[in-house]
Amino acid sequence: MSVWSAAQPRACFPLLTQQSELIWLDSAATTQKPLAVLDAERAFYEQINANVHRGAHRLGHAATEAFEAARSSVAHFINSPSRQQVVFTRGATEAINLVAHSWGGSQLQAGDEILISMLEHHADIVPWQMLAARTGAMVKPIPLTDALELDLDALAAMLSPRTRLVCVTAMSNVLGTRPPLSRIIAMAHAVGARVLVDAAQALAHDVIDVQALDADFLVFSAHKVFGPTGIGALWARMELLEAMPPWQGGGEMIARVSFDGTTYAPPPLRFEAGTPAFAQAVGFAAALNWLQQQDRSAIAAHETALYQQLAAGIAHIDGVHILGAPHDKGPIASLAFATAHPYDVAQFLDNADIAVRVGNHCAEPLMQALQQHGTLRVSIAAYNSAHDITRLLAVLAETLELLA
């Protein structure tokens, strides 16, 4: 396996080169963008820009082709059997809301159960609570073990023919935990339940293969994978998409409209009402293509090494520890402090130009389970370096002394 040097990727990111002192350890909130992404989106606006799926002119055709090629890139990145299974959304959140409204609204009824991992982001909790309120279905949290892993024994006990859906993240945005997806999916399928995988955090780090996973639904956001804001996607099994009623209405998603009745287009267009974020789709594809051109296993090894450097360093600083020690985890760490307030720590890190996130990370149920008001999260991406971690550890130690 070749070694990844972060110097070269950092050079691809204009924000990081222009602010050479900045240490960006908040990639789980949003990633920085490589030049290739900014250039692709700009070139689209400067050379092609036209509305899609309706052109009677060469720019319209070119825009449609660029947009649909972007869909193919996304499909290819997650090994989708076809590009028709990729529905563009604003991001992971809208993708989950789409499944909840369309699939959930048409399939679930009172008495049905939705099992949601305690690791989930609000995006994978609130839409299901809202659906439960509409349909009478029940939402049940899947608890964690002491090591902060999903409790698969508890899950096994909860699964029943009433279970219609299991919602689980591919990587916790707070702890980095990677639940054993294949096992969870097999367990859920054994009782006839569907599984929605939230790949929002995992996509920038792990190779995701929807066919190997045997997932039913998978969601993600471009802005967390080096792509633009305003775009993301839902992937689903074709037979599920085909049976799903439309959610939003408007242009693009219809076959025929009249005041006497309207018929809808097949997937994916059925779920893409209105002008899509086509320029962002092009940027999204550029981001995935950029990532695919890198040596992904070298990046993964590099991220793991940085995480280990971080963990080893934290172990030597008094008054702080990393929450949870799950068996399998990505390069995300939540720090808890003996006495210091995480906001104060982040404030001093910010003074030293180190960007981290503090708070509940849109995962309040997990915070309650952890009995934390908030944590300080350090999240690592391909462009981080050993220097970033060294500096973080030094400023952290100094800050904790100051605050003691």
Added chain:
Amino acid sequence: MSVWSAAQPRACFPLLTQQSELIWLDSAATTQKPLAVLDAERAFYEQINANVHRGAHRLGHAATEAFEAARSSVAHFINSPSRQQVVFTRGATEAINLVAHSWGGSQLQAGDEILISMLEHHADIVPWQMLAARTGAMVKPIPLTDALELDLDALAAMLSPRTRLVCVTAMSNVLGTRPPLSRIIAMAHAVGARVLVDAAQALAHDVIDVQALDADFLVFSAHKVFGPTGIGALWARMELLEAMPPWQGGGEMIARVSFDGTTYAPPPLRFEAGTPAFAQAVGFAAALNWLQQQDRSAIAAHETALYQQLAAGIAHIDGVHILGAPHDKGPIASLAFATAHPYDVAQFLDNADIAVRVGNHCAEPLMQALQQHGTLRVSIAAYNSAHDITRLLAVLAETLELLA
């Protein structure tokens, strides 16, 4: 009133300067983008990019400030009493779906009536049909007069205490018709109905003042006002927003989340689940600021002059006429042909580097009322010139001879 020369604005648009032969008369589908917009979005990505409403670092604060300043720019552009009344959406379509799901879903019931102008785009029809199917409310089309204006006598006869909502465009995307909004709104309010104004087409041409209009809801898309794709907005009266339940669930829109129950944030965040399209919001604001820096009444006069040039020219060509002659209309013309197929005409225009749109323009009910399979639409924007229209007319005349 000063005279507007299109040469100067054309120079602001990289796509139009790089393709100097291109005649873009498809602005009603999507507008080209001024350099200021592309630069603003790019500068945001290169200098500020961070997730909003959660930063514990200077970039997070700067991003939040840029995003909320963009909201203020949008609010200011339509003279909203406060920026809290601007909800960012993907575009006009999502904004209407938001109103239909949240306001409509919580307010309407069987027997209620939604009156929809026959001029509407599918975006302002299909969500209401879907709502009607869910709630038992009824959708009724407001017919047109022979001059292709909204039939206000018919509207007066249709309005009743059962009417809960009137949906009307500020400018037809097919015909350019501007319905008399103030009168319609006053008529609707007199029976206690709310009015949704679809300003998607009008915003690039007309000065829209939500307070002067006395509108209840108003929607639009950035990409039709020189801004990026992937963003638009819903404006609504504060008391309506405050009473509306959330539609999509996720991060950003909540106050507190637990598996025992969740409480929601106040508007506008209540309606902005998940990471918003913040970079696009910045681009949107740049587009509105660019437009506001121009002499808007000179642009309007310029567009009207071009429209008149077009209408006069068409009158001299055999086998083609402009559909409808409403009293008040914007710079959009739908051409109908005696024998030629609009697709064939568009094909030859495209060969001559003139971009127009053909088809039903996502307004099938209107097409049925017009007894047209499709029209060829010429839509004019600030960057068009007399030369564009002259050339269009010449190629059109030649093409119709060839096809005769």
Added chain:
Amino acid sequence: MTTLSIPALPASLELTALRQRLADAQGWENKNRTLVQLARDLPSLPEAFRTEDHRIQGCEARVWLYTDDQNGQIALWVDSDSRVVKGLLALVWSAYAGRSADEVRNFDFAALLQELGLSRFLSSSRVSGLSAIVRAIQRAV
């Protein structure tokens, strides 16, 4: 409904001749002009057959197709309200009309478009419209 007999093949629509004409037409504007001329030579489908039953969905313009097996040869009418599309249909007609079922199944229309330099010019929606027509013809034999 009466059936239609195979109309005589105008010389201009003989495949070799037609190939040459389209290959000779340089640039998209000239190709379009040629297509419009070809459309004039293609016999029209009688109005009585231009019904919803005979419409091919998925094309931007309206397209009608009528096929009949006449002694092992495919009788074919194709028509459109668009001249440019009708010109493309003339190409379809010259490739398939009067051929045997085997010939219909084996003819590679996409390769023909490629050879004539048309695939580069046609929009993907037009290409998919054309292949919908070819598939319908192949289903008919």
Added chain:
Amino acid sequence: MTTLSIPALPASLELTALRQRLADAQGWENKNRTLVQLARDLPSLPEAFRTEDHRIQGCEARVWLYTDDQNGQIALWVDSDSRVVKGLLALVWSAYAGRSADEVRNFDFAALLQELGLSRFLSSSRVSGLSAIVRAIQRAV
């Protein structure tokens, strides 16, 4: 619940002295260090009073406020689990504690932040957290 008496004003929190210290601290890092030092000098609100009742919503860190009218002067306790916020609360305290109702109503806290060069540094969420506290104090007199 027993009421609390006004704690003695440490010299370090006397408004003029405090103004000087914060104005002298150049750059955000030094201001933050100063705020952390000020936090040490601000008397803590006894644990018994750190309840939900006394919490000010809308701040990133938890903030508690206890006020009492003691012979026309406002008795004031402010506390936070964040040191930096508590340092800012020291500034609030020095501006309001022991003042008359009129003084409380008329004091312009935003202007003070401006003068000390703090408004430039504070995030808008922190500024709005601070003004929520100031409003709560003004409502109490």
